[in-house]
Amino acid sequence: MTLAITAEQEQLVDAVRRFAARHAPIDKTRAAFDSIAAGELPSWWPEFVDNGFHAVHLPGHAGGQGGTLADTACVVEAAAAALLSGPLLSTVTASAVATLGDASAKPLLVDLAAGATAVVVLPEHCDVRAVSEGNSWRLNGVSDSVLGISAAQRILLPARTSVGDERWFVTAPGAGLKVESKQGTDLCTDVGFFELTDHVVPDSAEISGISTERARCVVVALAACAAAGAVRRCADAATEYIRTREQFGRPVGSFQALQHKAATLLVDSELAASAAWDAVRAETESIDQHRLAAASAAVMAVGAAPDLVLDAMLMFGAIGYTWEHDTHLYWRRATSLAASLGPMTRWTREAGELACTLKRSTAINLGDGEAEFRSWVADTLDQALGLSNHHYSGDPRTPGLATGPQRDLLARRGLVAPNLPAPWGVGASAVQQVIIADEFDKRPGLVRPSLGIAEWILPTILNSGSDLQRERFAWPVVHGVQRWCQLFSEPGAGSDLASLSTRATKVDGGWLINGHKIWTSLADRAQFGALLARTDPEAKKHRGIGYFLIDMASPGVEVSPIKQASGRWEFNEVFLTDVFVSDEMLVGQPDDGWSLAVSTMAVERTAIGNYVTIDRTNVLREIAGTTGSEQDAALRALGDVESYSTAIKALVLRETLRLVEGQGPGATSSIAKYAMVTLLRRAWTATLDLSGRVAMLEKSEPAVVQPYFDAPAELLGGGTPEIQLTVIASMVLGLPRN
Known part of the structure; x- marks a missing residue:
């Protein structure tokens, strides 16, 4: 799927796709490699600007479309899938960072909405000093390699003052500012560096109010959207190729090995897209939530993209490696995007540091919708908090199976399984289910009840069973x-x-x-x-x-x-x-x-996929919080696992929002089930690698070996991973059967 959630976003994606096919087919892009490297604007840029695609997220008072960053993320992802060349990503990213500023950013936003191209440079990618000279500033410094700088007509950069504080300035090539182009890895985007030598800018060039941490998150989020677009395009193309390519008298897509490769690639591409979407979604959340989402997107989308595109290229066989085949252009772009964020160890470490004390929020802001229903749910849950359950499941992994007065109240009110029809549930719509989950999340002391294995059996009885069967089994369950x-x-x-x-x-x-x-x-x-x-x-x-x-x-x-x-x-x-x-x-x-x-x-696969809410990293978190030789490795391992977990949560959340928008259910349950298997393997492998000699003991605190030896139960539940891949290949991707 694309990043689009709403019908309007889907229309926007389709418009960008049609624009690219009409004005910038890949054969024309190939003919323009030299001009792209030199920073020349593509011939289609003015018409792209006239359509407003580059300014979807900019406010109307600045000449933009008044949309959201999520809307522009859809443009970035669609443009990357179409391999649109030139300044789009760098310009959109610069303007998105500029919107973080106060009123001083308006002149820049007006210029960018009118079609000026731009680039934003983060502090870690440049070293610039600023000295105040009355009504102006004198800038000196250099940058590392920057994507899109040769085509940029505006440069948004941070600088250190003599007192050590950081300020943001917008400037343009001219006296004292030299931009030098380099031969880039990505043949569809220019790359170069700048050098500032006594470059003087007026006080009005300073843009106040930009948070560097927020700016960094925005840069990562939009890079992740572009990476996700490249991965999606290549995964789709490779799957279509094996669907029709024949060897030994039958389509190669009927060979199980290639089916499983295609299915795995779909899972990974959906996780990349979900992580990118989540990083964009987090722009309005707390800075720590934004940082965790961005770091996860860096790992799951930007950092993963080169290998995922390579996997897709290899599915074409040797033909995919030829210069004439388009996939290598996406491979180059994915590699360049990953490099632009610096070493990936930095991002796994940051995710790990944040995950020591933080979990990614899955709260959805629904505004005032269903206010009366939310109030009723809140009142019911508050009443339940005043009660308790007397009979527990006996297994700390299944606290939701406890029974007693608290559960009985929630059962009578239809909130044990609210998706079920009345009287057993409340026939909750997708929006209402989101509200119920949100209200439970607000009350961490209230354990949400579970039906256990009956969770996926009872709907079958209610939907297809007899009145006698419903009467005998529904209420006791x-x-x-x-x-x-x-x-x-x-x-x-x-x-x-x-x-x-x-x-x-x-x-x-x-x-x-x-x-x-x-x-x-x-x-x-x-x-x-x-x-x-x-x-x-x-x-x-x-x-x-x-x-x-x-x-x-x-x-x-x-x-x-x-x-x-x-x-x-x-x-x-x-x-x-x-x-x-x-x-x-x-x-x-x-x-x-x-x-x-x-x-x-x-239903079973959906329920198993939801096990991502169970904490799998308590041992890693403990090691990561302990000073020692393995602390850094534990932080990076924790960051890797939490990034994967965050992507699965975002995947499920995106599906929920699609349902809220009235769309039909997608393939999320099967994808999430297989992704959970990978998550569990990653978590247990990392835990064993870092816990060392503790794993020699069957019983330890915290427990290491016991959860690991329970692993097959979860890995095989609901069908083996191989069966899940076969289901995805045949039912989702439509690959031919053997």
Whole structure:
């Protein structure tokens, strides 16, 4: 997906895409490499300015379009995907930083809205000194290499005064300011450096009110948008290539290895886009939240982009590496953008330092919308805070399964599972679900209830079950007094549910179930289970399957716990021998099982993807907070993991906002599920690398080995990672099946 959330943003993206196709196709860009390097403006720049694309975020009083930085981010991402050359990114970034200033920035904003080109230089990329001389300032200094400076008609830069404070000035090439062009890595953007020698500017050239920290965040955020655009374009092109390219008599996109590469690339490109979007979104938040979002975007989008584009290029085979193929131009751009932010270790370290005491906020500002509903939710949750639960789950990982008066109140009010229809929930819209989550977040002392495994079974019962089934199961599940398990996987089928062999034979009044289920979570503690069984052995693979609700205390049900590597029992084998299930406990028709299972698993993947809210970095955070030889490595490892976690949160948040805007659900659940697997592996690997000899002990404080040995349970839950990639490849990317 693009960065666009609203319909208006989608229209803006489409307009930029059509403009690029009409005025700046890549073949024309290739013919202009020399003029681009020299800083000459592309022929299409005046018309681009006339359309106002460069000034979407600038205020109307300065000649801009009065939009938001998020709107302009969509322009930057779309332009990068189209490989628009020249001054767009540098100019938009400079104007966005200028908007951080006070009224003194208006003349610059007016110039930029009118079409002047510009560049902003951060303090770490230049060394400039400013000396006051009455009504003017004398500037001296040099810069490092700067993208877009040769084409810049305005330069926004910081300078140190004689008393050590930092001030921002806008200047232009002229007496005492020399710009020297260099041959850049990115052939579609000029690069060079400036040298100031007794360059005099008037007092009016100073722009007050710019926060350097904010400016740095804006620079990173927009660079991340450009990097995300390059990655998206290359991922799309590579996927389309393997969809149609044939070898050995069939499309290469039907080969599982390439399917998984394409699916992984999609996941990574979506995380890059989400991280970039989040860094833009954070512009109105506290400076620490803005810094954490920006550092995460630097890691997940800008820093990751060169490798991701390289992965896409390699999917083309040798042809992708040729000069004539366009992908290498994106590779060059991604490499140059990453270099422009300096060493990536700086950004992982900054993310780690912030993550020691901070978590990225996922709060959404909905304004005054649904004020009455929000007030009702707040009142209900305040009442719940005055109550307690008497029965806890016994597992610190699942505090939401506690039962008692507090949960009962929330169940009666429909706030245990608000997405469910009344009376069990409140049929909450996407906006209302955001409000409920926000109000729970405001009350950290109130644990949000969970349905456990029933979270993905109960919707199937409510949507497709009978009145009797809804009456028997819905309220006990919502109140938390009825535990469920999911009897899908089998020893000979694994994640291939359509290959199951458990049989359901029709008898008078019901069915006799015979078979063997495995890897069934919590079957030893569940009162009921949702079971798939083959009702017609002669039917095609995905047909002739029934979806049954089975009492786990029924005669013929034998549960055998499976001891895990951690020493605990969370999975079970379940043997079913002539287990009678009445007709009343069949959901839907005897051959509806496959479609019902698919809907159940879709909910399951979404729920598992939401596990990102669980803290996975407590050990890393402790090491990072302790002075010692490993502290810096721990900070950078913590920053890497938290950046990945932040990107997943942003991915889910973007999907929520898309739903709020009335759009249909996308592929976020499958993408988030696979991304969670990668996050967990990163977190555990980093923890083991840095905890050292503590991992020799099975029990330690904080716990190191025990969570690690529980890892397979989470890595395999909801389907193996390989199955998730296959689902993404076939269902999302539409690649041909084997």
